[in-house]
Amino acid sequence: MTVWLVAMAACGGVGAACAAAAPNNARAVLVAVFAIGASLCGLIVSVWVVQSGHPVHLATSQILPFNGVELRLDPVGALFVGLTAVVAIAVVIFNVGYSRGHTMSRTSACALPIFVVSMLLIPSVWNVTTFLFCWELMAVSSLVLVLSDYQRSASVRSAALWYAVLTQIGAAAITFAMVVLAVKSGSQSFSAIALHAPSLSPAVRSTVFLLALAGFASKAGAVPLHVWLPKAHAEAPSAVSALMSAAMVNLGIYGIVRVGNTLLGGGPAWWWIIVIVLGATSAVFGSIHSATSTDLKRLLAYSTVDNIGLILIAVGTAGLLRATGHPAFAALALFAGMFHLVNHALFKGTLFLSAGSVLYVTGTRDLDQLGGLFKRMPIASTIFALGTVAITALPPLSGFVSEWLILQGLLHGISSSGTVSVVLMPLSVGALALTGGLTAAAFVKAFGVGFLGVARSSAAESAQEPPRLMNVGSGLLAAFCVVIGVAPIMMVGLFNRVVLVLEPGPNSIVRRHGESFAIQNAHAMFDPSLIAIVLVVALGVAFSARRILSRHYSVRQAPVWAGGRSFQTARMTYTATSFAEPLQRVFDDVLQPSHDLDVSPSGESRYYVESVQFGTRGADLFERHLYQPVFSFVRVIANKARLLQNGSVHRYLAYSFAALLVVLVVAR
């Protein structure tokens, strides 16, 4: 099996080289071929690992400094590798279609296979050096990809700068945490660290955990380290946004679970309380922003923040329950978190790719300019609609099962642990429920305003289906959403194996009971396929009842009723901005929007108004109140430091001389 791991890495390297050398029109195809090759290798290994339960191990002292490369793929890693592979396959197929209209540059064609393979490798590496190397490879290659359209606007460059800074700060924190672990345990192999970590002092363990948490949370996009995410996801090409949102942010969760559970072997309750609070804040904050965004990709990006928050709630609850002595329910929460992670990757991949189709066809991602796309591009719109149903957790598609499991985890968390959870758990359920409602509002807006109704611009008016391969790519992920939603029961075995590695226990808590999920020691049972069947039957009954009971079979097409006006233009309809207005008012304190009202009176009198323009701008709360002060502080320091650097060579020579003197004096 190790040969497949090697082949996976090789595919990436060869792919990057070939794609860079290829002519314009062949690049995307070559990238697709090699990335699919790498992904299939990854899928084969991970399926084998999950099926057999034995990890695949590969170590060599060559290639990288210190202890060389060490790879070891266990079921946890296999879940992430498999998921990344599925997403990557869909994305590169989509990308072939996309490149018909937007030729891939040499640089991004080179970076894309590297990005995919680095994401496939991260879950399978087993020592500190290899991990940090792959992590950095992923960070840099994704940065290059975010910059693909750098000539388009300044906002792309600014987004990339934010991404670069936050991701490098995160990487520095992770590096520090990992190095401390390696030094304290005398070896850099993960197995050795896992062996030694429990005997480390609590202070060291906590420092390592907090640093790793900060680093990985910045990659996952948890509040307040999320600021890069909406910018970079919105500005990157859609294929890259999909890869980042559906695969890369997962690796942040992977890191937290790997360090928290495998390397440190769990920790005190307060670690996990921090994780839950982070998760709940991200969930609520992300969903408020996605409910009020009017930029389609920004909306999706904030919804990523919110889903990552839900996953963190589940992971944190698992840790808390284990710390308070309820390993069985901890396994349940972890099961739920991993399930939601997989679901999120699938539906967010679908949604980002469909948004890419819209952007490709209309050239805009501003919902206020879209509308009426369902009639003009029915296939792409249906795919987006499937993603919408899945993400709003409506039964029977995939989102519901995992949210149900998270709620079960919280429910049992409530009834089985101490005082902290009495306060924390109801608030988490509240956060989760609020998130659910706001997500519904956000996606009714995204789909209803963007795809239904009337076209609000000529670009939307002239839209048509995107190239077929784009629909194939996004449709592939949508199909997974449907299958996992209707028959999630197939996944129980897989997730139980994964959870067993992270939470070793006597037996699995989530059971397959006929066709339904059953949770051991609890009266909780849920059968998604039953709901699907009943819904289909009910739809059939209701539909035929309408048919049979109506006297007139025909439907009259009529102009819309607009209060007696004989014409109705697209400008009179509700836009995304107006749709979000009630929620924007409700969450005024969080959003703190600034309104611009521009009234230009006509020449004769100021009472006759020529035009009125109204706009709201909402900068991210954390960006304004957390990052801007830091920036201005740094700027002040930098201005002060400029006094030293005045360009005069004499002055610089004097500095060197002074420095030399100081060194001599100190070293003497």
Add this chain to the structure above:
Amino acid sequence: MNGAEVSLASVAAVMAQVVLCVFGAPLLVGLMRTVRCRLEGRVGPPVVQTWRDVRKLLQKQRTQPERSSIFFTSAPVVLVATTLAIIVFIPMITTRTIFSGGSDLFAIVFLLLAGSMSLALAALDTGTAFGGMGSSRLMAIIALAEPALLVAILAVAAPLHSSSLSVIVVGSLHHSVWIATPQRLLALGAFVIVVLAESGRLPVDNPATHLELTMIHEALMLEYSGPDLAFVVLGESMRFTVLLALLSNLFFPWGISTSLRAPSLVVAVIALVAKVTLLAVAIAAGEVAVAKLRLFRVPELLAGAFVLSVLAVVSSLVIS
């Protein structure tokens, strides 16, 4: 499957729930309208008025706005179908339902959400200003009502360690001491507010308004006519009935049958009808005395419901 088996009696029980809800819901709404009229000093329409309206609407032709799509035409059907699914799943007259795999509180909440979302999308699909307005307001209210509903339910579910409706109802039935505990009263308060908000009744929304600018639910169905409108009316009244049935069985579970024997089922049907009718009459009587809230005061009401339900959960854990 959780102590329930497919037998003739259980099928009959589910059918009874469906028949009771489908035929009883319009009567319930009609009764509320009659009660309101009587209290306002009017004679008011007969109780069967909603059925008369539905019957007449079925004779008319459906219209569809020119630029709308399948989302407009299918929404009434989806609304009725999701509500039918809920009726099949929840224990209304017996706790031994056939479909215990779907009898889950969270599933019910999300099925309700599915119905609302389909209406909201349909209203946007018409491409009118009124539709967008209703849709936007509905989603804003739903987004805030859903957390309150979920947490209120949790307050009832937490002491029983289960989210299965049958288990909760049986639990409340056997521990009748619990019925008037503080957490249940708090949760009841939250639940009532959410029921009013979800079904578009005063003080959240005025179902009798003719002024488009004050509409929420009415604005969503402005474009529907004929059988489509009949289905929307039927679906909304069924949703309201289901919510009341849920409320009465969760908080006042008396009378519900825990077996499938015919006498107890008959008693359960009578008890259910009595409880739901009483609740509806109480709500109608209350509505006469209140005015509609300003739209932007509604979130405060719902936030209040949310706080009540969180308090309910916390007190349920502290006390038990």
Add this chain to the structure above:
Amino acid sequence: MYGFLIRWWRRRARVTVTIPRGLSPTEVAQIDGLNPRGSLQIRHIDAGSCNGCEMEIASIFSPYYDAEQYGIRLVASPRHADVALVTGPVTKNMLSPLRVTVEAMSVPSVVVALGDCARNCGVFAGAYGVEGSVTDVTDVRLEIPGCPPAPADIIAALRRLSQS
């Protein structure tokens, strides 16, 4: 607030309207293809009325007459309505909205002209802003005479439509 309990027991003022009065015998008071049987939804259109008729329409829904007991209701959208109840002479500005509204109703549905102005422009006949009577611009099924018609007459006419 407690007044309603007292009103509840009080004998309700009940006006029974039975005799259709002032209708010309040739007029067919029914909606073709519809059997409303006690359910009639009305969309009211003021095409240029002096608001006298509006006062009377408002009063048929008052507690005294209470047209709702016969299943007659005002609705917001013409899509929901069986009857377009038009008042006033049709002014030039209201001609197009009137046509749009009548067109928007789902079939079967009818137009009812309420008051003398709607029937023959009344005192406004020949005024500069008036296009014509309702009967001139659309196909009117039923006319209710009077300036303004008494509430009982309005209810009687509408009941003829709803009972067919």
